[in-house]
Amino acid sequence: MAVLVDKNTRVICQGITGKQGTFFTEQALSGGTQMVGGVRPGKGGKKHLGLPVFDSMDEAVSRTGADASVIFVPRAQAATAIHEAIDAGIGLIVCVTERIPVLDMVGVKRALENSSSRLIGPNSPGIITPGECCIGIMPQEIFQRGKIGILSRTGTLTYEAVAQTTAHDLGQSTCIGVGADPVHGLSFADCLELFMRDPETEGVVLIGEIGGSEEEDAADYVRTSKPAKPIVAYVAGRFAPPGRRMGHAGAIVQHGTGAADEKLEVLASCGIHIADSPINIGSTMAKALSR
Amino acid sequence: MHIHEYQAKQIFKSIGIPVLAGGVASSADDAAEVARKLDAGRWVVKAQIHAGGRFLGKFENARTDQGGVRVAKSVDEVREAAQEMLHRVLVTPQTGPTGRVVHRVYVEQYAGDLQRELYLAMLIDRQTSRLAIIASAAGGEKVESVSPDLILKLPLDIPQGISQDGLARIVDQLSLDGEQAGVLDRILRAMFDFFTSKDASLIEINPLAVDVGQNVVALDATITLDDNALFRHADMEKLRDPSELQVGELEAAQHGLNYIKLDGNIGCLTSGAGLSLATLDAIKLIGGEPANFLDVPPVAEVERVRQAFKLVLSDPGVDSVLVNVFGGGIMRCDTIADALIMVNRDSRVETPLVVRLAGTNANFAKRRLQDMGPALTFADNLADAADKAVRSARKRETAVRRKWWERVMGSQR
Numbered sequence: 001m002a003v004l005v006d007k008n009t010r011v012i013c014q015g016i017t018g019k020q021g022t023f024f025t026e027q028a029l030s031g032g033t034q035m036v037g038g039v040r041p042g043k044g045g046k047k048h049l050g051l052p053v054f055d056s057m058d059e060a061v062s063r064t065g066a067d068a069s070v071i072f073v074p075r076a077q078a079a080t081a082i083h084e085a086i087d088a089g090i091g092l093i094v095c096v097t098e099r100i101p102v103l104d105m106v107g108v109k110r111a112l113e114n115s116s117s118r119l120i121g122p123n124s125p126g127i128i129t130p131g132e133c134c135i136g137i138m139p140q141e142i143f144q145r146g147k148i149g150i151l152s153r154t155g156t157l158t159y160e161a162v163a164q165t166t167a168h169d170l171g172q173s174t175c176i177g178v179g180a181d182p183v184h185g186l187s188f189a190d191c192l193e194l195f196m197r198d199p200e201t202e203g204v205v206l207i208g209e210i211g212g213s214e215e216e217d218a219a220d221y222v223r224t225s226k227p228a229k230p231i232v233a234y235v236a237g238r239f240a241p242p243g244r245r246m247g248h249a250g251a252i253v254q255h256g257t258g259a260a261d262e263k264l265e266v267l268a269s270c271g272i273h274i275a276d277s278p279i280n281i282g283s284t285m286a287k288a289l290s291r
Numbered sequence: 292m293h294i295h296e297y298q299a300k301q302i303f304k305s306i307g308i309p310v311l312a313g314g315v316a317s318s319a320d321d322a323a324e325v326a327r328k329l330d331a332g333r334w335v336v337k338a339q340i341h342a343g344g345r346f347l348g349k350f351e352n353a354r355t356d357q358g359g360v361r362v363a364k365s366v367d368e369v370r371e372a373a374q375e376m377l378h379r380v381l382v383t384p385q386t387g388p389t390g391r392v393v394h395r396v397y398v399e400q401y402a403g404d405l406q407r408e409l410y411l412a413m414l415i416d417r418q419t420s421r422l423a424i425i426a427s428a429a430g431g432e433k434v435e436s437v438s439p440d441l442i443l444k445l446p447l448d449i450p451q452g453i454s455q456d457g458l459a460r461i462v463d464q465l466s467l468d469g470e471q472a473g474v475l476d477r478i479l480r481a482m483f484d485f486f487t488s489k490d491a492s493l494i495e496i497n498p499l500a501v502d503v504g505q506n507v508v509a510l511d512a513t514i515t516l517d518d519n520a521l522f523r524h525a526d527m528e529k530l531r532d533p534s535e536l537q538v539g540e541l542e543a544a545q546h547g548l549n550y551i552k553l554d555g556n557i558g559c560l561t562s563g564a565g566l567s568l569a570t571l572d573a574i575k576l577i578g579g580e581p582a583n584f585l586d587v588p589p590v591a592e593v594e595r596v597r598q599a600f601k602l603v604l605s606d607p608g609v610d611s612v613l614v615n616v617f618g619g620g621i622m623r624c625d626t627i628a629d630a631l632i633m634v635n636r637d638s639r640v641e642t643p644l645v646v647r648l649a650g651t652n653a654n655f656a657k658r659r660l661q662d663m664g665p666a667l668t669f670a671d672n673l674a675d676a677a678d679k680a681v682r683s684a685r686k687r688e689t690a691v692r693r694k695w696w697e698r699v700m701g702s703q704r
Contacts, residue, residue, distance in 0.1 A: 023621065076522065101490050101520035102415055106449065109420040125620075137589075139619030139650055154565020159617045159650060160673065180564065183420045209565055212417045236568035239575040240584070241387055243342070247549040247564025247586035249519060250417070256435070277576050278569035279674035 002129035003149065003174040003194045003201070004092060004118075005068065009133045012060045012090070013038040014081045015072035017048050020096070024072065024137055025049055031140045033133050036064040057081075057088040068092040070126065070135045078122065079104035086117045094135045095121035098181070099249065105183035112185065119185025123249065125155035125177035138175065146171015148285060149195035151188055152207035153180050153214065154248065157236060157278070161205050164282025170289070173201040180248035182211070188218035196227045203230045203289055205281060206272070208263055210237035211252045215263040223270040230288035233267045234275040235260040292516045293341040294530045297397040299512035306481040308496075309474065309508045313399030315339065322373035325398040326366045333401035334363045336372040338381050340391040341535045343513075346432075348383030350375065351390060359383065359393070362401055369398055389554070394534050402510055408498035409465050410434045410442075413482045415492055422447040422486070424479070426461045430498040452483045467507075474507045489527055490520030539583070539602055546598040548587055555580025557684045558603040558612040558642070562587045562622050570615045573673055579681035582609045589622035596630035604634070604642055610687040611643040613680035615673060618651035628656035631663070640666050643683040647676035 011028070015021040016038025026049060028035050037052045037060050044055030054060040057069065069090050073081040078097040085093045086108075100122050112119055120127055126136010130143035142159055144166045152158040158177055165172060176191050178184060188206060195201045208215040215235060222231065238260040240246050242253040253259050268274050275284040297315040304310055314325035326334050338345055338359035345359030359381045363369040373396045382390035410430030416423040427434060427442040443464040445457050458479065462472045482494050495513040502508065521528045533541055543550030549564060553571075557579050561567040567586040574581050583606065587599045603612055614631075618624040627648065634640060640663075647670040648656050657669060668683070670676035 020621075027620075075519065099519040101523075102492060102517050103449070103487065103490055103520065106415065106420060106422065110448075137620040142619065142650060152565070154563065154568075156561075156563025156617045156619070157565030157569050159619055160566060160569065163617075163649060163672075182415065182417045207565070209568055217418070234569075236565050236572060239571050239581075240568060241551070241553065243385060244551055245518075246551065246568055246584060251564060251568065277674075278573050279672070279677070 002132065003176070003191070003198050005127055005129050005133040005135060005174070007032070007034070007132040009068050009092075009135075010034050010036045010064060010066045011133075011135055012036060012057070012064065012066040012069040013072065014057065014069055014085065016040055016051070016053060017043055018072055021072040022049065024070075025051070027140065028134050031134050032131070033135065036066050057084040057090070061088045061090055066090065068094065068135060071095040071097055073097055075100045079108055082108050082119065083111055086111050086115045090117055093117055093119045093185070094124060094126050095119065095179070095185075096124060096126060096136055098123035100181065102181070102183055102249070105181065109183060120176060121179040121184055123181040123184070124179035125158060127174065127176045129174045130172055136177070138177070142166070143175070144171040147173055147200065147202040149173050149198070149201040149204040150175040150207070151191050151195070151204060152177050153209050153250070154207065154236065157207055160278060161207055161234075161281045165205065165285060168282040168286040170282070170285060173198060178214070180250050182250040188214050189221035192218055192221055192227070192231070193225070196225075196229060201229065203232065203285055205285055206231055206233040207281075208233060208235040209248070209251050210235070210240050210246065210260050211250045211254065211258040213258070216266050219266045219270045219272065222272060230273060230285070230291075232273045232275055232281065232285045232288055233264070234278055234281050235263045235267070236278065292518050292521060292527075292531060293535070294514050294516065295339045295341065295395070295532065296337060296512055297339055297395065298530050299514040300397070300509070302485065302514065303509055303512050306485055308478050308481050309506070310512070311400040311402060311508060311510070313397055315395050315397050316373060317377070317395045319370045319374040319377065322396055322398050323366050323370040326363070326369040329398065329400055331400040334369050335399045335401050336361050336363055336369055336376070337397045337399065338376045338393040339395040339397055340381055340386070340393055341532070342383055342385040342391060344383035344385045345381065348381045348386070351380040351382065353379065373398070391535070402500060402502060402508065404503050405500045406503055406505070407501040408433070409501070410497050411478070411499045412493065412495040412497070413486050413491075414494075416444070416446065419446060422449060424453070424457075424461065426464050428465050434497055447483065449487055453479050468505070471501070471505065471507050478507070489524055490517040491515065492517045539606065543585070543602055546595055548585060548595070548599050548602065550602060551584040553581050553583050555582045556608055556610040556688060557680050558582045558606060558609040559615070560585050560587065560599055560603050560612060561615045562589060562617065566615060566617060570613065570673070570677070573677040574613065574681060577677055577681055579677070579684060582606055589620055591621050591626065593626055593629045593633065596626055597633050600630055600634045604640065609642060610691075611645065611680050611684035613676055614644060614646040614648075615676055616647070617649045618653060623652045624648040624650065624656035625652045625659060628659040631660065635663060639664075642666065643668070643687060645670050645676050645680040645683060647671070647673060
């Protein structure tokens with residue numbers, strides 16, 4: 001068991017012939033992920049990395065029976081690619097592309113409301129269930145299958161949490177990078193719910209950062225549903241200057257809101273364990289589990 | 292991207308949002324000339340910087356306590372106010388202690404007595420992922436102390452925009468009369484059209500004033516544009532003011548690096564925004580002071596990483612550098628090592644470097660760095676790296692101070 005993806009997940013790569021699409025499809029294949037084809041308008045009928053290439057998502061889904069897609073399409077066309085995936089009725093869409101215009105994503109969110117698709121990202125490192133399925137750009141070699149679910153708004157910091165949970169011999173069940181853009185698909189709260197239902201996951205690490213209210217919404221979820229598994233949170237950017245966008249489009253303390261300290265306070269108030277420094281993520285989880 | 296008030300007001304004027312007559316000036320003489328042409332009894336002179344709180348701000352080394360927004364009763368007073376603002380550093384509650392240099396002033400007709408000051412904004416509400424209007428009957432400086440239940444938040448759909456019902460609710464919230472409601476309708480339509488056609492992320496009018504003659508006018512104007520959409524709006528890109536960037540930030544942007552100058556003495560070079568933020572946290576939590584935020588996006592090119600190293604090392608305030616890279620995907624640790632070797636070959640690195648490499652090709656990269664010399668120390672993990680960087684910065688800081696002291700004392704003998 002795992003969350004959202006496992007060894008049976010069949011994946012299409014949108015933008016498979018590009019540099020990134022090629023590199024990460026190769027990586028996924030080498031780790032055993034079931035990549036079943038790619039989409040690149042104008043190159044339908046050809047083969048790439050031994051996989052069939054289709055002109056459209058509709059065709060790709062009907063011919064391969066895929067249930068997930070990963071998007072490596074340049075940002076100007078990325079939202080269109082997401083819409084295409086939604087229209088093709090695919091269950092899970094992972095968008096790695098970053099710097100997509102926010103209004104494009106506002107449109108995507110509306111389309112998602114009336115669909116059966118779930119979106120991870122954009123500006124996401126993807127999702128991985130170690131040893132079974134890796135969709136996106138996460139380096140598979142650092143993961144160790146285990147019992148911790150990891151949820152994060154950022155890529156490289158996810159790897160830090162992975163390394164620390166591995167060092168404490170806890171391992172990971174599934175890791176999800178929800179995306180670093182202000183408007184994105186699945187939220188922390190959505191994913192927490194999934195992890196709470198997953199028997200393999202015994203605890204969840206939640207890595208937030210400044211900006212927005214994703215962490216506060218997760219705290220609301222915890223307050224109302226009182227999950228039984230321990231949650232450890234770290235929020236990056238306690239010392240970031242206000243009003244500055246810190247690398248990620250969504251990482252900004254704006255109108256006096258979105259500061260890390262406030263988020264930590266809200267998270268702590270509903271019983272979530274706080275890692276006060278990025279160096280304590282693994283040890284805080286180990287301690288929380290041994291209680 | 293932020294733009295200046297004078298640019299936002301030019302946009303307002305062109306799309307039919309009422310503003311007072313005014314003009315921009317970059318010298319005191321120009322400011323006087325703008326004032327003369329405006330045909331007003333009184334003027335307001337406003338410093339143009341990308342930060343709020345200008346009225347409450349203070350100029351560095353100024354003769355007066357006056358801030359960045361002043362009323363002038365004569366053309367001479369306009370000239371004088373401009374003289375006192377231009378080329379000086381204005382520190383406001385929003386600029387941080389370093390402040391911003393004022394390169395331009397906006398000279399505008401003085402609005403006179405106001406009957407009411409309202410607040411009106413359009414933005415993307417991250418919580419609902421939708422466009423929203425924010426309206427409050429209490430605007431101006433008061434807006435931040437208004438209780439949230441007196442503020443109306445109205446979600447908007449694209450492309451429909453504002454419904455008649457929505458308009459009625461805003462009119463009611465702001466207690467406007469029939470004629471003013473017509474003006475508000477035009478303002479909201481103009482805001483919506485501009486927002487959606489030019490990819491804005493915020494349009495704020497604070498205050499939206501009602502003067503004694505019952506006229507509605509935008510006294511201030513803030514427009515923020517979505518950086519990620521500027522590629523499809525060349526006309527908006529032209530509004531960028533590079534002089535608002537700090538030393539190094541412009542250069543960094545040209546190389547596609549996310550760099551923000553900070554006040555401390557520990558230079559940081561990290562890959563990934565989240566890990567970069569966490570590295571700042573780790574340094575600060577043990578008492579160190581970061582000199583910068585630098586996120587090198589995952590790249591395969593050594594050249595970009597080399598530019599990143601040069602940027603951090605060229606800051607004269609840097610006493611040690613922490614390199615924290617978790618290789619994965621496209622980003623490999625040996626790219627970091629190669630860049631560092633090149634930088635050291637160009638000019639020997641004397642600044643202590645603490646290097647933490649993990650993930651893809653970390654051990655290979657460390658072997659390549661074996662011969663870098665005494666400036667380089669390896670760290671095993673983030674905790675170890677932060678600790679070593681803070682210690683070596685302190686050591687160097689003390690050494691520099693001692694050298695200076697010895698020189699001063701020596702010259703006294």
